Amino acid sequence: MYVINEATKIVNIWTDNEINRQRLGSGKYGVVEYTGEVEEQDGVLYAKGYAPQKTVEEQNEAIRAKRESLYVMTSDKLKADYDEAVARGADKAEELKQIWLESKDKVRAENPYIIEE
Numbered sequence: 707m708y709v710i711n712e713a714t715k716i717v718n719i720w721t722d723n724e725i726n727r728q729r730l731g732s733g734k735y736g737v738v739e740y741t742g743e744v745e746e747q748d749g750v751l752y753a754k755g756y757a758p759q760k761t762v763e764e765q766n767e768a769i770r771a772k773r774e775s776l777y778v779m780t781s782d783k784l785k786a787d788y789d790e791a792v793a794r795g796a797d798k799a800e801e802l803k804q805i806w807l808e809s810k811d812k813v814r815a816e817n818p819y820i821i822e823e
């Protein structure tokens with residue numbers, strides 16, 4: 707069962723049992739049952755349409771963090787392969803360089819920053 711704090715519009719999930727039904731009835735917890743739609747932002751559930759709006763700077767910081775995470779998972783491994791190929795004088799170094807740079811370009815293209823208008 708969903709319950710909502712009417713002041714903050716934050717929604718929580720409660721187990722539907724007799725104890726929680728008594729808590730709702732008492733009014734002690736400042737929440738009421740909620741049957742509407744919810745949306746999630748940063749791990750918090752809100753009544754649909756009430757999640758706080760992030761600034762462009764906050765949204766871009768989240769995009770930057772996501773890019774960094776994706777670089778670590780994909781591009782950094784390719785960079786290490788390229789570095790080793792260069793160190794060993796391997797013929798495929800240039801090919802590995804292109805693959806590495808393309809992986810970074812792909813991350814950027816799939817996660818563009820928001821430009822304020």
